[in-house]
Amino acid sequence: MTAMAAPRAAATVGTARRRSRPGRRFVLNAVVIFIMFLWLIPTFGMLFNSFRSPADVASTGWWTSIVPPWRFNLDNYVHVLNTNGMGTAFVNSLFITIPSTIIPIAVAAFAAYAFSWMQFPGRDVLFVVVVALLVIPLQTTFVPLLKLLGPQGIHLIGPGVGSFVAVWLAHTGYGLPFAIYLLRNYMGGLPREVFESAAIDGAGQATSFFRLAIPMSVPALAALAIFQFLFVWNDLLVALIYIGAANAPNLPLTVTVANLSNSLGGEWQYLMAAAFLTMLLPVVVFFSLQRYFVRGITGGAVKG
Amino acid sequence: MSFSLGFRRAAVLLASAAIMVGACGGGASPSASTGGGGGSPGASPAGSGGQVGGSVTVIGTWGGSEQDSFLAMVKPFEDSTGIKVQYTGTRDLNAVLTTGVQSGILPDLAGLPGPGQMSEWAKAGALKPLDDVLDVATYKSETAPALVDLGTVDGIFIKAAVKGLIWFDPKVYTAGPATTWDDLESKGAAAATAAGGNTKPWCLALESGAASGWPGTDWIEDLVLRQAGPDVYDKWVAGTQTWTSPEIKTAFETFGKVVSESYGGPKAINSTNFGDGGNQLFKTPPGCIFHHQASFITDFFKKQGGAKDGDFDFFPFPDINSQYAGAVEGAGDLFGMFNDTPQARALIKYLVTADAQKIWVGRGGALSANKNANNYPDDVSKRSAAILTSAKIFRFDASDLMPTAMNDAFWKAIVSYVQDSSKLDSILTNLDTVQKSAYGG
Structure with missing residues (x-):
């Protein structure tokens, strides 16, 4: 998203200084476009290869396919779309991703507000602890969490239960440290005067939170929503460990897609087509949240 | 006023969250009836045709x-x-x-x-x-x-x-199955010369992500089994045969000879995916005469190498020491x-x-x-x-039987040996160190 936001910022800068440095805007845009192009080269390669036969991919580079004679075909996409269980897996992915995005952001917003604008003993120590949790690799949590959530504990995982709630809880836990950190930094940067004048007018903490902090933090919330959505949508390991062993019909798209190739790594040609299909929804989510960045920048909330 | 408005909104939020969780709890329960059927205690072991369910x-x-x-x-x-x-x-x-x-x-x-x-x-x-x-x-x-x-x-x-099959293109190689190691080498060299150009006797490809190097471990295993016999092989798997011992070192050296006679050189060998390893067999002129790989490779020949049934054939890995004739790895x-x-x-x-x-x-x-x-x-x-x-x-794939740490080190050793064969002694000494700790637990 920085790549998308950057041209706008560049444009604003360029407009302000156009008269003094006429070539600046052009150079800036050219550099940004060039960097974006470099960044996208592997994606182009994947796109072209997804339309080629495996024998072609193995024998020549993807760039050779751009010039005629074209030998593109849709076989890979047809295979992926006709694979059994793709539809169910897509629904499962949504069913995992949406709550796993909403819950941590909701919790993190409350926590970030408390860390920024409420006074209580041990506030800074608690915040440091939360941030310190960022460095814990989630793989180390699997066994203790599975014991807690599994049949030996509160039994949210295992044969007979869907395991979805366990996955939401797990993703909430894994997402919270970063979410709280990001939101606290943003909320802490909001102007103190706004909250003070609201308090003088008789607003309590709840009003301050819902009517001031949340509306003013929309850009940060939107950014966080994209991060968390992508993290959960692309997640293979957590879903596999928490759902995999006992609830095969509930597995998300990532697991189904990874399993399009066989145990020796063959049949990889379908993965590129599948990658493009699974990319669609995150792209839609990104563009639908995109406008909130712009509104956040130009909203003028800071002026009060 | 404004407080109550905010509070009401919070209550609505919480309520909707609660409904969502409740709904999802309900959504999970249908699978309970199918998944939970596994526990029905009265069900007897299924005879053929009996409806057990679950x-x-x-x-x-x-x-x-x-x-x-x-x-x-x-x-x-x-x-x-x-x-x-x-x-x-x-x-x-x-x-x-x-x-x-x-x-x-x-x-x-x-x-x-x-x-x-x-x-x-x-x-x-x-x-x-x-x-x-x-x-x-x-x-x-x-x-x-x-x-x-x-x-x-x-x-x-x-x-x-079955591991250790020697694959070839019957249109290129017509000299028939090799019966001994020397026979294999001379037939391969002769066919490579006859094909002209840059054709080499062997194709070798080791890249396989984190498991890169494993096709080379199959080579070493095939050689150990046929040069030193099943007893040494078993001791090697069990961790009582050191890697620096002459039996294992000889196998590495024989493999090193194959590497030096392989298409593309060390860099290409280490960076080519094992699935594409045999593709050079089917090129005109061919890049190589032989490819050593397990029985499953035919799938890759057909899907990635552009070969059809009939374009490829194999003969078993030849015996080396006649004392251990008929040894097979799988x-x-x-x-x-x-x-x-x-x-x-x-x-x-x-x-x-x-x-x-x-x-x-x-x-x-x-x-x-x-x-x-x-x-x-x-x-x-x-x-x-x-x-x-x-x-x-018959012996099972040795690296698959070794402890995970030993297996990983074996893979890596193959890659470094192909990169620089002069470091063989230090590579084997390092494997001995791993062997001491890997079998300890």
């Missing part, structure tokens, strides 16, 4: 067409018993099962790619013994003897592969049972039968562990299967 969860590494073949194999079982087979395929099998053994969340059955890891779980008590599930005498009589020797208690073999997929349910027992019983395995065999891409499943769709797989069942000396 479900059995299975995890394995098979994906793509392998997954399709496995599901096709269990379809008649589902139809006749009413048991639903819920299969999860993932190449992260070890992660799922290792955490599962710790936390108790395990599938009923698991298809495991080798007996090394399986014996560890059996020792930990996670795998249930199968000797009272199966008719062991029938299993022994129907299964390739080489595989039976590897044990019947913890897991049973479903699928097998591998196989095992099935183990984690949860002892009537459904899991029924499926295990079904999977070992020739009728079940014929389904996969007929679809191609696999050798059956069951001698009676012999409906191979093409001549090449029929002959590979014959090698497996008629082997005089």
Whole structure:
């Protein structure tokens, strides 16, 4: 998203200084476009290869396919779309991703507000602890969490239960440290005067939170929503460990897609087509949240 | 006023969150009725044709067409018993099962790619013994003897592969099977010269992600087995034969000769994916004459090398020391049972039968562990299967039997040896150090 936001910022800068440095805007845009192009080269390669036969991919580079004679075909996409269980897996992915995005952001917003604008003993120590949790690799949590959530504990995982709630809880836990950190930094940067004048007018903490902090933090919330959505949508390991062993019909798209190739790594040609299909929804989510960045920048909330 | 408005909104938020959680809890319960059926205590072990119902969860590494073949194999079982087979395929099998053994969340059955890891779980008590599930005498009589020797208690073999086949293009190489190592070398060199250009006797490709180097371990294993014999091989697997010993070092040196006679040089060898390794066989002029790989490689020849049936053929790895003639190396997929349910027992019983395995065999891409499943769709797989069942000396893939740390170090050693063969002594000394700690636990 920085790549998308950057041209706008560049444009604003360029407009302000156009008269003094006429070539600046052009150079800036050219550099940004060039960097974006470099960044996208592997994606182009994947796109072209997804339309080629495996024998072609193995024998020549993807760039050779751009010039005629074209030998593109849709076989890979047809295979992926006709694979059994793709539809169910897509629904499962949504069913995992949406709550796993909403819950941590909701919790993190409350926590970030408390860390920024409420006074209580041990506030800074608690915040440091939360941030310190960022460095814990989630793989180390699997066994203790599975014991807690599994049949030996509160039994949210295992044969007979869907395991979805366990996955939401797990993703909430894994997402919270970063979410709280990001939101606290943003909320802490909001102007103190706004909250003070609201308090003088008789607003309590709840009003301050819902009517001031949340509306003013929309850009940060939107950014966080994209991060968390992508993290959960692309997640293979957590879903596999928490759902995999006992609830095969509930597995998300990532697991189904990874399993399009066989145990020796063959049949990889379908993965590129599948990658493009699974990319669609995150792209839609990104563009639908995109406008909130712009509104956040130009909203003028800071002026009060 | 404004406070109550904000509060009301908060209440609505909380309420909707509660509804969502409630709804999802409900959404999860339908699967409870299907998944939970596994526990019905009265159900007797399934006789053939008896409707048992319920479900059995299975995890394995098979994906793509392998997954399709496995599901096709269990379809008649589902139809006749009413048991639903819920299969999860993932190449992260070890992660799922290792955490599962710790936390108790395990599938009923698991298809495991080798007996090394399986014996560890059996020792930990996670795998249930199968000797009272199966008719062991029938299993022994129907299964390739080489595989039976590897044990019947913890897991049973479903699928097998023969390693160390020498592949060639019959249009390019016409000199017939090599009978000794010297014969192989001279025939390969002669054919390479005859093909002209830059043709080399061998093709070799080692890249395989984190497992890069494994095709080279197969080379070393084939050489050790035929140069030094099965006893040294067994000691080597068990960790009592040092890597610096002359037997293992000789195998590395022979392999080094092959590397120096391979197409593309060390960099290309280490960076070419093993699946593309044989593609040079089918080029004009060919890049190489021979390619050493297991029986499954035909699938890659056809799908990535652009070869058709008839474009490739093989002969078995020649004997080196006549004392150990007829030695063969192979591998196989095992099935183990984690949860002892009537459904899991029924499926295990079904999977070992020739009728079940014929389904996969007929679809191609696999050798059956069951001698009676012999409906191979093409001549090449029929002959590979014959090698497996008629082997005089059979050994399982050594690196798959070694502890994980040893196996990883073996892979890496192959890659560094191909990169710089002059460092052989330090590479082997390092492997000895790993050997001391890897077998310690």
